[in-house]
Amino acid sequence: MSDVTQAFHRSQMIPAREPPRSQRGAWKWMHENLFSSIGNGVITVVTIAIVLYIVTLSLPWFLHSVWNAKSLTECRTIIHATWGENAGGACWAVIHQNWNLYVFGFYPIAQYWRPTLAFVLLLVALMPILFSHMPRKMIWFSAVYPALAYWLIWGGTFWIAVTIMLGFVAGWLALRVATRLANAPLGVAAAVLAAVLWWLFAAGPVASGLQHLVPIRLPFVASDKLGGFLLAFIVGMCAIGFSLPMGILLSLGRRSDMPLIKTTSVVFIEFIRGVPLITLLFTASFLLAYFLPPGTTFDLVLRVIIMVTLFSAAYIAEVIRGGLAAIPRGQFEAADALGLTYWQAQRLIIMPQALKISIPGIVSTFIGLFKDTTLVIIVGLLDPLMGITNAVRASTLWNGIYWEPYIFSGVIFFIFCFGMSRYSMYLEGKLKTDHR
Amino acid sequence: MSLAEDRPDSGFRLSKLVYDSRYRGYTIQALFLCALFIAIGWLLSNAAANLARLGLSPSFDFLWNRAGYDISLKLIHFTNDSTHGRAALVGLVNTLFISVLGCITATVLGVIVGVLRLSKNWVVARLMTVYVEIFRNVPLLLWLLIIYAVLTAVTPAPNAYRGANPSAHMWFWGSVAITNRYIALPAPMFTHSLGFADLGIFWISLDFVALVAVIVAGVLINRVILRRASRIQEATGKRPTTWWSTLLLILGPPVVLLFALGLHWDFPALKGFNFRGGVLAPNSIFALWFGLSAYTAAFIAEIVRAGILAVSKGQTEAAHALGLRPGRTMSLVVLPQALRVIVPPLISEFLNLTKNSTLAFAVAYADLGATLGGITLNQSGRALECILLMMLIYLIISLVISAVMNVYNRSVRLKER
Numbered sequence: 001m002s003d004v005t006q007a008f009h010r011s012q013m014i015p016a017r018e019p020p021r022s023q024r025g026a027w028k029w030m031h032e033n034l035f036s037s038i039g040n041g042v043i044t045v046v047t048i049a050i051v052l053y054i055v056t057l058s059l060p061w062f063l064h065s066v067w068n069a070k071s072l073t074e075c076r077t078i079i080h081a082t083w084g085e086n087a088g089g090a091c092w093a094v095i096h097q098n099w100n101l102y103v104f105g106f107y108p109i110a111q112y113w114r115p116t117l118a119f120v121l122l123l124v125a126l127m128p129i130l131f132s133h134m135p136r137k138m139i140w141f142s143a144v145y146p147a148l149a150y151w152l153i154w155g156g157t158f159w160i161a162v163t164i165m166l167g168f169v170a171g172w173l174a175l176r177v178a179t180r181l182a183n184a185p186l187g188v189a190a191a192v193l194a195a196v197l198w199w200l201f202a203a204g205p206v207a208s209g210l211q212h213l214v215p216i217r218l219p220f221v222a223s224d225k226l227g228g229f230l231l232a233f234i235v236g237m238c239a240i241g242f243s244l245p246m247g248i249l250l251s252l253g254r255r256s257d258m259p260l261i262k263t264t265s266v267v268f269i270e271f272i273r274g275v276p277l278i279t280l281l282f283t284a285s286f287l288l289a290y291f292l293p294p295g296t297t298f299d300l301v302l303r304v305i306i307m308v309t310l311f312s313a314a315y316i317a318e319v320i321r322g323g324l325a326a327i328p329r330g331q332f333e334a335a336d337a338l339g340l341t342y343w344q345a346q347r348l349i350i351m352p353q354a355l356k357i358s359i360p361g362i363v364s365t366f367i368g369l370f371k372d373t374t375l376v377i378i379v380g381l382l383d384p385l386m387g388i389t390n391a392v393r394a395s396t397l398w399n400g401i402y403w404e405p406y407i408f409s410g411v412i413f414f415i416f417c418f419g420m421s422r423y424s425m426y427l428e429g430k431l432k433t434d435h436r
Numbered sequence: 437m438s439l440a441e442d443r444p445d446s447g448f449r450l451s452k453l454v455y456d457s458r459y460r461g462y463t464i465q466a467l468f469l470c471a472l473f474i475a476i477g478w479l480l481s482n483a484a485a486n487l488a489r490l491g492l493s494p495s496f497d498f499l500w501n502r503a504g505y506d507i508s509l510k511l512i513h514f515t516n517d518s519t520h521g522r523a524a525l526v527g528l529v530n531t532l533f534i535s536v537l538g539c540i541t542a543t544v545l546g547v548i549v550g551v552l553r554l555s556k557n558w559v560v561a562r563l564m565t566v567y568v569e570i571f572r573n574v575p576l577l578l579w580l581l582i583i584y585a586v587l588t589a590v591t592p593a594p595n596a597y598r599g600a601n602p603s604a605h606m607w608f609w610g611s612v613a614i615t616n617r618y619i620a621l622p623a624p625m626f627t628h629s630l631g632f633a634d635l636g637i638f639w640i641s642l643d644f645v646a647l648v649a650v651i652v653a654g655v656l657i658n659r660v661i662l663r664r665a666s667r668i669q670e671a672t673g674k675r676p677t678t679w680w681s682t683l684l685l686i687l688g689p690p691v692v693l694l695f696a697l698g699l700h701w702d703f704p705a706l707k708g709f710n711f712r713g714g715v716l717a718p719n720s721i722f723a724l725w726f727g728l729s730a731y732t733a734a735f736i737a738e739i740v741r742a743g744i745l746a747v748s749k750g751q752t753e754a755a756h757a758l759g760l761r762p763g764r765t766m767s768l769v770v771l772p773q774a775l776r777v778i779v780p781p782l783i784s785e786f787l788n789l790t791k792n793s794t795l796a797f798a799v800a801y802a803d804l805g806a807t808l809g810g811i812t813l814n815q816s817g818r819a820l821e822c823i824l825l826m827m828l829i830y831l832i833i834s835l836v837i838s839a840v841m842n843v844y845n846r847s848v849r850l851k852e853r
Binding site: 032033034036040043044047048051183186257258259260261264270271273274275276277278279282283286287289290291292293294367371372374375377378385386402403406409410413414417418421 | 454455461464465468469472479482483485486487489556557558559560563569570572573574575576577578581582585589791792794795797798805809813819820823826827830831833834835838
């Protein structure tokens with residue numbers, strides 16, 4: 001027996017034991033997330049079984065893919081020769097063979113470099129808009145990009161694009177001069193007047209004069225040659241680009257103190273939001289010609305772009321109105337107290353906050369818009385989903401093919417739309433200034 | 437502002453129209469009004485000139501002319517001798533029919549998916565996320581085309597069900613046959629039927645009317661009983677048991693009525709090359725219905741999820757602290773608050789669904805766009821009138837729905853201060 005007063009005590013810590021098996025690693029995760037109760041466990045097993053069933057049903061079809069074939073019958077021959085008489089398989093060769101049709105529609109083959117270049121330049125032009133850490137000077141390229149893209153895709157003389165852009169320069173110059181000589185409201189009026197006068201009377205002659213001096217022109221490509229994802233992109237991008245500023249103006253109009261402007265904005269927004277896009281597209285194809293001076297013909301794609309822009313502008317206006325409503329009154333009052341004019345207050349104080357709040361709504365409107373570009377089939381334009389697929393299926397080579405074109409277009413749309421929604425989340429995170 | 441007003445007013449000068457912010461609004465509005473009138477006048481004069489050149493005068497008389505075409509799916513009387521106006525009405529009814537069906541299923545599906553997306557079960561939550569993302573990021577047109585292709589290309593032709601050893605089998609114990617043109621469903625029949633009443637534009641089954649009347653009466657009586665139960669509870673603190681009377685009142689009368697009418701089912705059966713008996717519903721209905729429901733459900737799921745997440749955790753905790761059980765917490769605390777967030781966007785999703793039903797053209801469903809904006813437009817050549825009428829009808833539908841939404845918003849608005 002040892003001395004009882006000498007109590008046992010440790011001089012060093014016991015090494016920490018690992019938590020029990022059910023409380024660590026994969027087990028813990030599974031216990032918490034998959035089998036937390038009997039009911040949950042059953043649901044997990046049933047769900048996994050369903051997913052596995054679907055995968056086993058569809059996997060062979062994807063595994064038995066044929067990428068190179070000239071026709072559907074050849075595809076099937078290859079599949080049967082390789083994987084047995086009863087095997088079914090995907091025939092991606094239809095995409096491979098009709099790739100150009102899907103991407104460019106019936107655009108002249110020799111000119112494919114033009115939309116391709118326009119697309120690459122689009123990425124360059126989008127960079128400074130989407131990511132703030134790009135060099136700020138690049139924004140000038142983004143500003144001239146629309147005219148450049150127009151010239152690249154439709155062709156004609158280069159100087160038309162230049163003179164259209166010069167209209168904005170003329171407006172800006174008029175704004176500077178008139179503001180210095182008179183005042184800001186007159187400056188705005190002078191700017192609009194100068195730009196409109198330039199486009200109406202000077203742009204055409206100047207462009208043809210310059211064309212005589214320095215002939216730069218691309219072969220003209222008619223709008224009915226556009227199709228596939230090129231068309232979806234043109235309509236989508238134009239409408240996105242033009243509808244945001246228009247939507248901002250409409251939302252401001254709707255909150256305006258001036259009853260006339262407010263009423264007009266409300267009527268416009270509610271009208272556009274109340275009718276389906278298809279009726280607006282019908283209007284573009286059947287009715288717009290009625291409302292223009294007799295004998296004017298103007299391009300169907302352009303008409304569709306205008307209508308889609310109006311459509312999405314009304315939705316954007318409502319989204320931004322929500323953002324404006326969320327801004328506390330104090331912000332407006334503080335702007336007034338600082339002596340800012342209406343437009344200064346909007347530009348410096350209100351809009352930066354309102355737009356930030358409305359980013360998710362704006363982007364989901366844009367996603368909806370991009371998806372809706374497929375509806376142009378209703379007026380006979382070749383959208384990638386129905387138009388091109390029907391054209392492909394009309395040929396004897398690919399008659400009877402169903403899933404591959406749909407899956408292909410679906411995946412492309414998914415990539416772009418999902419990318420847009422992820423970008424909006426990134427932007428939200430970046431612009432977040434509260435400390436939550 | 438107050439400084440400017442303290443100064444003695446020097447009266448009105450013309451320059452104030454530009455410089456004084458009190459008057460500038462009038463100048464801008466006057467200019468705007470001029471521009472608006474000029475623009476509208478220009479458009480209208482162009483329209484008048486164009487119509488005169490084409491020898492057309494806008495009139496809606498063609499609506500009373502013979503249509504001369506058949507519509508396969510019609511819920512109201514229509515033959516090819518009927519008028520264009522009646523054809524438009526058939527289209528409108530079809531549009532409303534598919535919209536109501538779609539709204540119901542989309543809501544059910546959307547609520548389920550939205551709640552399951554918040555599930556603690558990882559597999560289920562992920563699966564629902566995948567569903568939502570896939571449906572939200574791919575055009576509706578594609579879903580309609582795919583579902584239509586599934587229904588028309590994968591399913592067997594009616595004569596595949598023929599013979600002693602058919603290659604296709606009917607579903608649900610031989611009551612439903614899915615073919616590449618239609619889905620044959622059993623139809624309810626009554627031995628002692630009350631017959632049909634002609635309401636001028638459509639036949640209505642009196643059996644159906646009686647059934648609805650009995651159900652409504654049951655629900656109303658049940659409400660009286662429940663109200664009495666609440667009164668007793670408030671007075672004495674004890675609530676009388678009501679579940680059995682509720683059950684009896686809701687289920688009893690319809691069952692008795694159906695027995696009295698002699699309900700039996702008319703099963704579709706193959707006669708010759710086609711099914712006879714039952715209801716043969718064209719595939720286009722199902723393609724449009726499933727497509728619209730599944731697509732809209734993805735959006736509704738997000739709305740429901742956001743609504744539930746919008747109720748702060750403190751509310752649930754406070755309810756628990758008060759001793760409410762989880763079920764009561766949900767129905768008394770969380771749901772009323774979540775609904776205030778959920779319902780307005782939900783109704784605008786219904787509106788979107790109605791407008792999206794114009795995509796019926798992809799599956800050859802005879803909606804308003806197909807009758808009035810399609811065949812009637814092409815036959816009569818009256819594009820202006822047809823499209824304006826179509827826009828007007830959709831506008832009325834959406835204004836009605838917005839009005840309902842505004843009424844709801846006002847009734848649930850937080851009463852502050």
